[in-house]
Amino acid sequence: MSGQDPAYTLVFDPSPNQETNTASSLQKALEKGSDSQKIDAMKGILVTMLEGNPLPELLMHIIRFVMPSKNKKLKKLLYFYWEIVPKLDDDGKLRHEMILVCNAIQHDLQHPNEYIRGNTLRFLTKLRESELLEQMVPSVLQCLEYRHAYVRKYAILAILSIYKVSEHLLPDAKDIINNFLVVETDPICKRNAFLCIAELDRDMALQYLENNITDIDGLDPLLQSVFVEFIRKDATQIPSLKPQYIDLLLDLLTSTTSSEVIFETCLALTTLTANSAILVKAATKLIDLAVRVSDNNVKLIILDRVQDINENNPGALEELTLNILRVLNCEDVDVRSKALDICMNLVTSRNVEDVLQLLKKELQATVNHSNMDSSKKYKQLLIKAISSVASRFMEMAANAVSLLLDFISDLNSTAASGIIAFVKAVVEKYPELKHEILDTLIRALDDIKSAKAYRGALWILGEYAETAPDIQASWKHIRSSVGEVPILQSEMRKKNEGENEEKKESEQEQKPTGPTILPDGTYATENAYGLKERSKSERKVEEEVRPPMRRFILKGDFYTAAVLASTIVKLVLRFEKCSNDVSIINALKAEGLLILVSIVRVGQSSIVDRKIDQDSSERILNAVAILMDGSDTKEKSEETALLNLAFLDATKSSFERQLSLSKTKSLKRSVKDVAKNATPIESTISFRQLSNSSTTGADKDSIDQDLELAIRGSAAQAAPESFVSKLKKIVQLTGFSDPVYAEAYITTNQFNVILDVLLVNQTKETLKNLHVQFATLGDLKIIDIPTSANVVPHGFHRVTITVKVSSADTGVVFGNIIYDGAHGEDARYVIMNDVHIEIMDYIKPSATSDEQFRTMWNEFEWENKISVKSQLPSLHKYLEELTTGTNMGVLTPEEALGEEDCRFLSCNLYAKSSFGEEALANLCIERDPSTEEIVGYVRIRSKGQGLALSLGDRVALIAKKTTKCS
Structure with missing residues (x-):
């Protein structure tokens, strides 16, 4: 659709069930109905006409029975009807009925009510028939001198519209608008007049701007904003005026107090110059505006503009990092997330300490609101921000580790696991801080409530406790965390003691006692229910007071116990490498055996919430066998080498490789961002004076381009299809x-x-x-x-x-x-x-974090499970076909998918639709060794049933396609 086509007003459909009225029923409603019935009939007519049926037989009925009405709502609907009704006959000539319509419009242009006049003038701006407009010109010119500003502001726009439709109707329109602009006093009318003159005659608009440039600070904000728009467009077309315009905009930015003018001026400055000093001033004003406004959507828009400035001019806004963090005072999580994302790209060695201090204060402030969902999300954002900052600067890493570990007891499982993952990366990246971080971690381990985070901490102790003091400190914590051993006997003893105490209390409650008299002479009352509730709460507190490892074991979390077994083996093997004290080594082995056997025994008893599973039991018993091994020295050396390879080298080298891959990916992203805004060295230099007028291209206005893209979509930018x-x-x-x-x-x-x-x-x-x-x-x-x-x-x-x-x-x-x-x-x-x-046109591959994927997987209720059976040559080939056929993106890293000829493959996939719907998928396939077929399952989950079923159909279609190909 071209920009000159009228944009029709949308009207609410009064029939919710899409009931359609016949032309005869509509004629009857218009002829004999009341005003309310006529209003409903007009709405039905408008909706029907917008759907493609012109209803030409109703035109005379509307002229006869609707046009004479004085009902203002009916008159408003009548002008909507005049917008869309066909005004020309089949031969392209004006219909005869339009003469009656023209007379009515002229009467409305001379109506004593200013709102009817204004609405009629507004309708004329949408009229494109010059024969109709020709008769309206005298009345429109009279409206320019009307006493009420509401009429004058639409009259000036009507003059512009008439001139654009046919210049011969108003040949002196430029002079009329210019004279009106000089004598007008109302700010809205002056704004509309300046917009008109700027579109028709650039010299006149520039002359008016020069006449008012001295007192531009005192003008109305409406006029200031159109001045800014004119300056931005004119400077883009005539680059030689940019320095003067930039100075003018800077003066206006300093003096104005209007939020709209500040925003428009800052955008104009960012499009006209790349000077870092000017960009800092504009960004500072935008940040102050984001802090001041209350609407969260406006805050997001402003932060998007700040982010654009930073992306187009890398490094220009580094000094504003702390200013941007002032936006964190907002309670909205999206606004906070956007502010943190911008600041993470601006942190340098000069401001990293101040940024961490501010983030620390924010994290401390969220502890008091730990039960709120938004506060939990904000905590995770802060932890992620602190982790990303500290991992880039070694001097801040140790402080950040101690800071985050101080809060680990108040965080949920996801946030605590994120902290432990950060500690892993820091210990690996900065070996010189290893001893200090291990001491801090060991002190914080007693406060960890998340089993997942505790498992990660045990892995850190097993991998990085390499000296004798660190190993002994880690062992001391493990011993205290397990508690009294054997676990089964000690827990049974405590249980028996508790039962005896409860029995004594019940016997004492059953003894008859006399009434208790209080000091004021009244009888005291006791509530047995309160005593029982108190004893339950005391028992719950006692369970929470238990050491962490003992608490996990008694709750049935034996996967953590299996990780503990592997950590004990690692610590013993490392101590054997760094110490020759046989007595201490034997003591460690004996104590480790006692702990592991005690865990297996209690896991097989009935006092735990869930009995030990077979996998965890086998892993713990393997650790017991390793600790008990006492073969001869020749076999011992070979076994020790294998054990060292399996327990001490393999997992650590795998983690190092994972960190290097993530570092490579981040470097690729940063290089890509820099290359996007860099100018190629071989790019041509265009001299405007040396090129002809046809090839001289003025700078493109990025704001106008964005607006055109938003209105017309990407199709306007794309090349025509072949x-x-x-x-x-x-x-x-x-x-x-x-x-x-x-x-x-x-x-x-x-x-x-x-x-x-x-x-x-x-x-x-x-x-x-x-x-x-x-x-x-x-x-x-x-x-x-x-x-x-x-x-x-x-x-x-x-x-x-x-x-x-x-x-x-x-x-x-x-x-x-x-x-x-x-x-x-x-x-x-x-x-x-x-x-x-084709639903694939609306589904696009996307990416999300593992934590968000798991959260959505648990929340989404619709699942479609599809069996896989394919003759494709490899598992990776099937994954490629699946991503092509469903438009889903693979979340699992490429290095975790295995080799090309692997037998098993498992990965997660994610996609989003144009309507905001999210689709998750999990692929688990293997190659059957007997038939060489690929078998397995694809599980698709979504919030709604339709998307899950649609993607399931696509997966089934892939199976049919691959079967035919084979």
Whole structure:
């Protein structure tokens, strides 16, 4: 749609069930109904006309029965009707009924009520028929001198619209607008007049700007904002004026207090210059504005602009890092997340300490609000920010570790696991801080409540406790964390003692006692229920007071116990390498055996919540066998080498490789960001004075480009499609032997599908009243009803149908072609083939973190499990086919997918639709050694049923396709 086409006003459909009224019923409502009935009828008429039916038979009824009404709501709907009603006949001439309409419009332009005049003038800005406008010119010029500003502000816009439709109607429009601008006092009218003169005559607008440049600070903000827009566009077209315009904008930015003017001025400065000093001033004003405004959406928009400045000019805003963090005072998590994302790219060695101090204060402030969901998300954001900052600066790493470990007891499992992952990376990256970090970690281990975080901490102790003092300190913590051993006997003893105490208390409660008299002479009362509740709460507190490892074991978490077993083996092997004291080594082995055997025994008893599983039991018993091994020295050396390789070298080298890969990915991202904004060294230099007028291209206005992209979409920027690519999108709707041949060219936009249908009359007779009826299945809605037409023999007819898509669900469009039969026969039908809407156009691969994936996997209730059976040559080939067929992105790192010839493959996939729907998938497949087939399952989860089923159909289609190929 071109920019000159009118944008019609949307009207609410009064019939919720899409009930359609006939033309006769609408005529009756307009002729004999009350004002309220006429209003409902007019709404129905407008909706029907916007769907493609012009209803020409109603025009005279509306002129006779609606136009004379004085009801303001009915008059407003009447002008909506004049916008969309066809004003020309089939020959392209003005319809005779429009003379009556023209007289009514002229009367409204001279109406004593200023709001009716203003509404009528507003309607004229949407009128494109010069024959109608010609008669309105004198009345519009009179409205320029009307006493009320509401009329004058629309009158000046009407003059601009009339001049753009036909210049001969108002040849002196520029002088009229310029004279009006000089004498006008109302700020809104002056703003509209300046917009008009800036569009028509740049010299006049520049002259007016020069006349008012001295007192621009005292002008109304509305006029200041249009001055800024004019300056931005003019400076883009004439670069030689940029320095003067930039100085003017800086003065305006310093003096103005209007939020709108500040925002527009800052955007104009960022598009006109790359000077870092000016960009800092503009960004500072934007940050102050983001702190001051209360609307969270406005804050996000402003922060997006600040982020654009930083991306286009890397390093220019480093000194504003702490200023941006002032936005964290907002309670909205999205705003805080955006501010932290911007600041993470601005942290340097000069401001890293101040940033960490501020983040520490924010983290301390969230401890008091630990039960709020937004506070939990904010904690995770702060922890992630602190971790990313500290991992880049060694001098801050140790302080950040101690800071985060101080809060680990107040955090949930996800946040605590994130802290432990950060500690892992810091210990590996900065070996010189190893001893200090291990001491801090050991002190904080007693406060960890998350089993996942505790397992990560045990891994750190087993891998990085390499000296005798560190090993002994780690062992001391393990011993205290397990508690009294054997665990089973000590817990049974405590249980028996507790039962005896409860028995004594119950006996004492059963003894009859006399009433207790209080000092004031009243009788005291006791509540046995309160005593029981108190004893339960005391028992719960006692369970929480237990050491962490003992608490996990008694709750049935034997996976953590298996990790403890491997940590004990690592510590013993490392102590053997750094010390020759046989007595201490034997003591460590004996104590380790006692702890592990005690865990197995208690896991097989009934006092734990869940008995020990077979896998954990085998891992613990393997550790016991390693500790008890006492073979001869020759075999001992070979076994020790294998044990060292398995326990001490393999896991650590795997973690080092994982860190190096993540570092490589981050470097690639940073290089990509720099390359995106860098100017190639071989790029040509354009001298405006040395090139001809046809090749001289002025700088493009990025703000106007963004606005055009938002209005017209990416299709306006894309190259025109080739003829061959269009042929691939044509769908045949009827057969070649049918009386009417039909085919459709399908165009997919963001939220709708357009069917351009070509109809061919293959008979030797004229087909009368030929029209197409479409219906849908799924979340689709037809919003266009094509009109009927007479098609000559072997003639062509084209209709366009727009289908609104509301979700990425399987949708079907079906219908038929109807035309009148010959000599009074019944109507004839041609059934068309179904058109299946391709949901892959609305699903795009995306990425998310592992924590968010697990959270969504637990929350989403719809699951579609599909069996996999394929003859493809490799598992990776099937994964490639799956991602191509479903448009899902692989979340699992490439190095974790295994080799090309591996037997097993498991990975997670994620995608988002254009409507905000999220789809998760888990692929688990293997190669059957007997049949060499790929077998397994694909599990798809989503919040709604439709997306899960649609993606499941795509997976089934992949299976059929690969079977045919094989």
